[in-house]
Amino acid sequence: MTELPIHRVLPQLKKALSTGTHAVLIAEPGAGKTTQVPLAFLNEPWLAGKRIIMLEPRRIAARSAAGYMASSLGEAIGETIGYRVRMDSKIGRDTRIEVVTEGVLTRMLQDDPELTGIGMIIFDEFHERNLQADAGLAFAMESQAVLREDLRLLVMSATLEAEPVAKLLGDAPVIVSEGRAFPVTTHYLRSFPLDEIHKGAAHAIARALSEQEGDILVFLPGAREIRRTANELLRTGLSPDVVIRELYSALPAEKQDEAIKRDVNGRRKIVLSTSIAESSITIQGIKTVVDSGYMRTEVFSPRTGLPQLITRRLSRASADQRRGRAGRVSAGVCYRLWSEEEHRQLPESTIPAIRESDLAPLALELAVWGARDPEQLAWLDAPPRLAYSQGQALLKQLSALDDTGSITRHGREMALLGAHPRLAHMLLKAQEIGEASLAIRIAVLLQERDILSRSEALRDQDLRTRVERLLLFEQHGQRSAQQDTANEAVLQRMKQEIRKLHAQLNIEYAANGDLNLCGLLLSFAYPDRIAKNRGGSGFLMRSGRGVKLAAVQPMSRARYIVAAAVDDQGADGNIQLASEMDEAWLEEYYLDEMEQEKEVAWDTASGSIRARQKLMLGAIVVKEQAYPNPTGEEIANALLQGIRQEGLGLFQWSKAAVQLRERMAFMFRHEAEGDWPDVSDEGLLDRAEAWLLPYLDGLRNRNDIRRLAPGTLLEHMLSWEQKQQLQKEAPTHIKVPSGSQIPINYSNPEQPFLAVRLQEMFGMQDTPRIAGGRVALTLHLLSPAQRPVQVTSDLSSFWANGYYEVKKDLKGRYPKHYWPDDPMEAIATNRTRPKA
Structure with missing residues (x-):
């Protein structure tokens, strides 16, 4: 046998796994780890005749490694050495080393967590960090910790940083082998x-x-x-x-x-x-x-x-x-x-x-394993929390998980298929209605690149067109035309996969199907992407997101569609693959996911209450009709909504009501005690339930609202003590020296003012004050013709300085009127001249 670099560290590796149950092997390319390490452990005493499972990330590598090891023993594959990949295996009764791909290992662990008859699992090429390899290692470690203390776990890699995985394995020993690489x-x-x-x-x-x-x-x-x-x-x-x-x-x-x-x-x-x-x-x-x-x-x-x-x-x-x-x-x-x-x-x-993967498949595997939370297992990189939660949410929608996150019977059946949960759910639901064969073709189409040419795909996003094209190829091959040479290879691959899935589901292969059901079957895979037409080739998905067809086509007129592929450009995504869905299917298959909503709302256009009943599928209104007898509370809340929407201008405000509101605003601003209400627009609208709601009973429209007396409603906001204080500190009028009662203008609560003819103020020494003397009124002094001639907050200063300039001007224009030389000693009058 040719000496390989790995042979020099095999004694060290054997010792590590004879005294412990974990090890990490870092071996450079060419060292021979894949084909030599499993063989080296075949006769170890601790293995005691049990099997070795070696995980390979790729099918070709699994078959190649098994073939090389078998030939080195002078045997055929399926004797001592065998392999198992998806839909293909060569395993015999005497097989001791099984080279498997990731999905196969996960299924073995799920079927038998104790791994009966297995003494060692080798994770080869772990540096590729495939999702199934990470999950397989996590499952195997828990199986070892809980059920199989004697199970050996060996992680092998060419480039992986050894320390993190060694630490994950409980500070496992790290053995390093140099490769046999030439420069x-x-x-x-x-x-x-x-x-x-x-x-x-x-x-x-x-x-x-x-x-x-x-x-x-x-x-x-x-x-x-x-x-x-x-x-x-x-x-x-x-x-x-x-x-x-x-x-x-x-x-x-x-x-x-x-x-x-x-x-x-x-x-x-x-x-x-x-x-x-x-x-x-x-x-x-x-x-x-x-x-x-x-x-x-x-x-x-x-x-x-x-x-x-x-x-x-x-x-x-x-x-x-x-x-x-x-x-x-x-x-x-x-x-x-x-x-x-x-x-x-x-x-x-x-x-x-x-x-960066979709974690719905992982969430399904963990649920089958019995782990509701990934933190229950050990990971080299923990699954991202948000992506994992999104995966669980999808599984609940597909009925794979119950409300507590536990696996359902349907979920277990989905997991057995080994397909993505969306596709597994579609295949199982299709079997129930006798359309599994059509669902198989849809599943294969969804996983491959588009079989239409780029120009065709831009004009036609209908899944049904693709299914028809695929069926045509299955029935007539390349003679069906419309297929380029490159697409023929894709279609041939699809055809093989279709036959394999028929066999897996134990269904007789048939190149047919009711194409009218494409949309229904697609909705089983994408229940979250059912969408309703909202005009102009635009649709609203049940999630609330808008999508649109880039080109006008027959599907543009569909009332409902299912959008399987949508790009992520702009507010409304472009639909790239979809199928029409019959409205009748919504109530037949999705009624239990719908919710009845009663909507009693303010309608601005009519200025009245609009009461409707809606049957909702997410954001989609499936049915809508009149809601005949809304409750008084519902109506009142809708009126509040309208008032908040249109503002306090809905009320008819009398002068007295306006002044009352302004006086209350003045007290809110200047009175430190007494808990005065905020009567600004924002304050009143925020607290409308407290001061307005009790008076809305029996009202239905804008005219009803206008019949309310807002001044009275505001007055009801005040206690008896506040009413007394308001009258005392923010009076409506003030008596001036002429004897006239002049109204105070509170439109600016920071600076209320008095508009009064100058002649009526003769004899007043100081500026009048309100709010217990805390606030001086601003005086707008008027001419006999009621035109402003001076604005002042210091009346005594005006008499001493400004009056004489004003007098010169006014005496020339109003010679018949009284213009004394000493205004502070003069008699005030509201006439042309004081009475003699």
């Missing part, structure tokens, strides 16, 4: 925008073919870029001794194996791969790596409410992983499609999926 020369090239990355990759590949020997591994974001790069290479021409191989997760297993192994005809191989080739699998013959610098990762999409694949720049850790693939067998070369400066700007490590 790799790195060339930085110019970067390309994502839509031209295939051209940049083809250029770099051509350069590598001319400058280097051996096979070339090219990292690209996804299958689309892989196809475009392959076409670009074929267009520019390749030597007959060079062959292109594609490698991504959706390829058939035989195609993946073809990419991993050496070419049977000895040709140079260009492997166009997604990030699945970063770790775990060894592609034979690779001496050169071309790295696009992009990766495709899954994040939660508010647009669809489902996980969404997005393309972003990779991290420096991932870039180093990729470069290392060129140094597995000899010195290698890496061509990077970005500059050194751009490299320094890359994030140091990849964001753990748990921080």
